[in-house]
Amino acid sequence: MVREKLSILLISPDESxxxxxxxxxxxxxxxxxxxxxxxxxxxxxxxxxxxxxVDFLRPGEDRRAALRKLVKYDTxxxxxxxxxxxxAGAEALQAGATDYVxxxxxxxxxxxxxxxxxxxxxxxxxxNRALLRAIPGLIVRVHRDGALLDCVSSEIGTSYxxxxxxxxxxxxxxxxxxxxEAAMANVERALDQGGVQxxxxxxxxxxxxxxxxxxxxxxxxxxxxxxxxxxxxLKRLERNVRGAQRMETVGRLAAxxxxxxxxxxxxxxxxxxxxxxxxxxGEPVDEDLRQILLAVERGARLTRQLLAFSRRQAQNLQVxxxxxxxxxxxxxxxxxxxxxxxxxxxxxxxxxxxxADLAQIEQIVVNLAVNARDAMPDGGTLTIETANIDIAAGRxxxxxxxxxxxSYVVLLARDTGVGMDRELQSRIFEPFFxxxxxxxxxxxxxxxxxxxxxxxxxxxxxxxxxxxxxxFEIYLPRVDKQATGRRPRHQLPESVLGxxxxxxxxxxxxxxxxxxxxxxxxxxxxxxxxxxxxxxxIAMGRDEPIHLMLADVIVPYMNVRVLTHDxxxxxxxxxxLYISGYTDSTIAxxxxxxxxxxxxxxPFSPDMLLRKIRRLLDS
Numbered sequence: 001m002v003r004e005k006l007s008i009l010l011i012s013p014d015e016s017x018x019x020x021x022x023x024x025x026x027x028x029x030x031x032x033x034x035x036x037x038x039x040x041x042x043x044x045x046x047x048x049x050x051x052x053x054v055d056f057l058r059p060g061e062d063r064r065a066a067l068r069k070l071v072k073y074d075t076x077x078x079x080x081x082x083x084x085x086x087x088a089g090a091e092a093l094q095a096g097a098t099d100y101v102x103x104x105x106x107x108x109x110x111x112x113x114x115x116x117x118x119x120x121x122x123x124x125x126x127x128n129r130a131l132l133r134a135i136p137g138l139i140v141r142v143h144r145d146g147a148l149l150d151c152v153s154s155e156i157g158t159s160y161x162x163x164x165x166x167x168x169x170x171x172x173x174x175x176x177x178x179x180x181e182a183a184m185a186n187v188e189r190a191l192d193q194g195g196v197q198x199x200x201x202x203x204x205x206x207x208x209x210x211x212x213x214x215x216x217x218x219x220x221x222x223x224x225x226x227x228x229x230x231x232x233x234l235k236r237l238e239r240n241v242r243g244a245q246r247m248e249t250v251g252r253l254a255a256x257x258x259x260x261x262x263x264x265x266x267x268x269x270x271x272x273x274x275x276x277x278x279x280x281x282g283e284p285v286d287e288d289l290r291q292i293l294l295a296v297e298r299g300a301r302l303t304r305q306l307l308a309f310s311r312r313q314a315q316n317l318q319v320x321x322x323x324x325x326x327x328x329x330x331x332x333x334x335x336x337x338x339x340x341x342x343x344x345x346x347x348x349x350x351x352x353x354x355x356a357d358l359a360q361i362e363q364i365v366v367n368l369a370v371n372a373r374d375a376m377p378d379g380g381t382l383t384i385e386t387a388n389i390d391i392a393a394g395r396x397x398x399x400x401x402x403x404x405x406x407s408y409v410v411l412l413a414r415d416t417g418v419g420m421d422r423e424l425q426s427r428i429f430e431p432f433f434x435x436x437x438x439x440x441x442x443x444x445x446x447x448x449x450x451x452x453x454x455x456x457x458x459x460x461x462x463x464x465x466x467x468x469x470x471x472f473e474i475y476l477p478r479v480d481k482q483a484t485g486r487r488p489r490h491q492l493p494e495s496v497l498g499x500x501x502x503x504x505x506x507x508x509x510x511x512x513x514x515x516x517x518x519x520x521x522x523x524x525x526x527x528x529x530x531x532x533x534x535x536x537x538i539a540m541g542r543d544e545p546i547h548l549m550l551a552d553v554i555v556p557y558m559n560v561r562v563l564t565h566d567x568x569x570x571x572x573x574x575x576x577l578y579i580s581g582y583t584d585s586t587i588a589x590x591x592x593x594x595x596x597x598x599x600x601x602x603p604f605s606p607d608m609l610l611r612k613i614r615r616l617l618d619s
Contacts (some may be wrong), residue, residue, distance in 0.1 A: 005030045006119055007047060011040035012055035012080070017106065021053060021080075024111045037066050044073050051119050053111065055080040055103075064095045071096035076122035078114045080106065098122060137229025144191060144222040146171040146184055175201060183214070183226075190216045190224045200231075211235045267295040296603065319481045320354050322386050322409055323347045325361050333369045340379035341372075348387045352478040354409050360452045367449050368413040368472055375417025375470060385412040388478065403459045403475055411474040420464040428462070449474075496610035500547035500617055501525040505535045505563070506579075507555050515550070518606050532558025536566060545571045548617055553580035575616045579604070 007030045012018045018033050025031065032047055034040035037054075044052065052075055054066070070077050079100040081088035089100040098118040101110045140151035147170055172180045179201035186197040197216040202209050214228040271288045278285045326345060334343055354361075365384070372382045387410045391403055420428065429450040449472075453460050457477050464470035502524050506512040512528055519526045527546070529535035532555045539546055549567060551560050564576050581602035598616055600609065 006051065006115075007032065007049040008115060009034065009040060009043055009047065009049040009052045010055075011035075011037060011052060014055065017055055017080075017103075020106050021055075021111055024106055024108065025115065026112065029115070037069065041069060041073075044070075044075065049075060051076040051078060051098075051115050051122075053078045053080065053115065064091065067092060067095035067097055076115075076118040078111070078118050080111075137227055140226050140228070141219065142171055142187060142216075142224050142226055144187065144224075146180070146187070148174075149223065175203070179203070183216075186214075186216050187224050187226075190218045191222065194218060264295045264299040268292050271295070299603070317355055318358060319479065320356050320358055320361055321351070322354060322361065322411060322476075323349075323351050325358070326365060326384060326386070329362060329365055333366065336366070336369060337373050337382060341376055342381045344381060344383045346383065346385040348385075350388065351386050352388050352407070352409050353481050354456075354476045355479045355481070356456045356476065357452075360456070364411070364449050364452055364474060365413075367446065368411075368474075371446060371472075372413060372415035372417065372470075375415050375419075380416035380469075383412070383414045385414070386410065387412070389475070403461075407478040408458075408475040409478045411476070412471065413474075414469065414471040416469045419466045419468050419470055420462075421466050425462055425464060429460075496607070496614050497523045498614060498617060499523050499525070501527065501544065502613070503535060503539055503546045503549040503551075503567075504528045505530075505532065505549065505551035505555055505560070507531060507552065515609075518609070519550075522610060531556040532560065532563045536563055539567055540570070546574050548575040548577060548613060550577050550579065550613070553578050575619075577612060577616055579609075 005028060008025060009032045010018045010021050011034045012021070013035050015035070022031050022033075032043055032049065034043050040052065040054070043049075052070055054070065054077065067077065067079070076098045077096070079089070079092040079097045080103055081092065081100050082103055089102075092100045098121060099114045101114045105111065138151060141149040143149055171183055174180075175183055182199050182201060186199050190197045195217070198214070199216075200211065200213050202211050204210075210230055210232045211234075212228050213231050214226055216224050216226045219225045271292045275285045275288045278288065326347065330343075330345070337343055369382065369384075376382070389408050389410050391405050391408065428446050430447060450460055453474055453476070459475040461473040461475070462470065463473075502519055504512060504515055504519070504526055506515065506528075507530050509530070512530065516526050516528050527538055527542075529538055534557075535549075535551070535555075536558065546567065549564065551563070553560055555563075560578065568574050568576075575598070577598045577600065579600045579602060598612065600612060
């Protein structure tokens with residue numbers, strides 16, 4: 001392929017000098033000539049040369065003004081200056097010239113060399129500019145102290161005054177205080193540690209918030225190059241995708257809940273019909289009643305699992321020794337695993353304490369054991385370990401983004417089972433997602449574990465490969481407190497009967513009727529009300545004392561805490577037992593999850609309620 005000749009425009013008022021320059025360049029260039037600057041600019045517009053050689057023969061001419069006219073056409077410019085004029089070459093370069101040669105070298109190879117270098121440099125610069133323009137963002141050079149040295153504009157730079165006549169002097173003039181602090185921290189890391197540092201920040205512009213990502217890398221001892229680009233639209237699309245994923249999860253959740261609760265309701269309806277028929281024929285109904293209670297317990301268990309997954313289950317926090325929890329559960333876990341699975345426990349004797357709900361921690365251990373059992377149908381080994389760990393600077397993992405710095409107690413459950421691929425690992429914590437055959441698993445075991453851990457301010461790591469088993473690491477915040485780690489051993493009352501007066505405040509008519517009958521059957525005097533204002537009016541109209549108020553946390557027309565305050569002001573010895581089917585966030589909003597407040601989460605058994613009431617009245 002024949003290379004096209006470069007086009008050179010010679011601007012000089014001296015025709016003999018133009019001829020000398022043309023001879024020096026040779027025949028490998030296409031040469032055009034002009035005697036004046038104005039004629040030269042006309043030729044530039046018409047011919048678009050690759051390089052302009054301009055001869056400032058007249059010392060009195062405004063060279064800077066002339067060069068500014070030439071360089072704005074974005075063409076390589078070589079200036080001819082007198083050798084005796086020491087400042088002319090420097091001034092030419094400062095004004096935008098690509099290079100310069102002295103007049104005494106016009107007859108040799110200096111001019112040809114300068115033209116070739118200038119055109120090559122211009123082509124290289126044009127390529128770089130095109131590349132930089134193609135980068136969707138802003139490129140800026142920053143000093144260690146935050147000073148902005150120079151930048152390449154883009155639409156982002158234009159929006160934030162990084163181009164044109166105004167250039168901010170410091171990164172703190174552009175970013176918010178928080179974003180500037182994060183940026184300078186990344187500048188320091190890039191200079192001190194090397195590598196590419198990444199951070200995200202937001203800027204306010206025209207009443208809207210724009211999101212940006214940035215990459216920073218060192219380009220000297222005290223300077224970095226930063227690239228920033230607008231990711232506002234990308235963030236919006238990500239939110240839409242997450243929203244669609246959440247809707248898919250909600251749909252799967254709703255289908256799973258409907259399936260399980262429909263089974264419960266169908267079982268209850270079936271056994272009620274069997275009881276009705278048995279009563280007409282005089283047959284015993286004990287077994288049918290027992291099946292109804294079992295169905296109710298299954299429904300209650302499903303509710304607890306769903307609340308744990310959504311991290312809204314009411315928690316009874318206490319300081320727990322994880323080693324003791326595991327030791328207390330061994331008698332139950334080993335039979336659950338079966339004889340074909342070996343259980344190995346490795347406990348850290350210096351293990352710290354955690355603050356959590358003891359029942360939920362037990363549920364984590366049992367669910368992990370059951371999950372391991374199902375992953376080893378042909379037998380294997382389940383290893384349960386505990387350890388202390390201190391994380392200083394966060395930790396990346398495959399299953400969770402980053403574990404923040406802090407002190408943790410770690411529960412490790414490692415099996416030698418079938419393992420999981422990456423796709424399966426990405427879904428194991430979804431509710432009702434299971435790889436088991438239909439009818440052999442609800443898909444709530446690991447989602448319950450995840451929900452409890454996150455509600456307890458902890459984190460989960462998963463490490464697994466097909467055929468090489470799975471490892472679940474549970475990180476729970478370590479606390480500097482003494483723990484018992486065991487369930488409290490309350491001395492149960494010998495009898496749940498009583499003669500005291502109980503104020504029952506419950507807006508659900510069927511439940512209120514059932515609780516009233518239950519309390520009456522056990523000897524109590526019951527006053528019932530369906531809302532707070534009715535309860536207050538009835539209570540204030542009595543002369544006899546009320547010994548205990550059994551109230552739902554949320555009742556119409558009055559905050560239950562206000563009702564409690566008004567009644568205890570009249571009867572200081574009155575006990576209060578709150579009940580609710582709402583989640584912990586709703587209950588906490590009404591102020592009843594404080595330390596020392598008696599509370600029962602629905603659903604509860606009649607025996608549980610009666611013993612709780614008796615214990616409160618006898619305390």
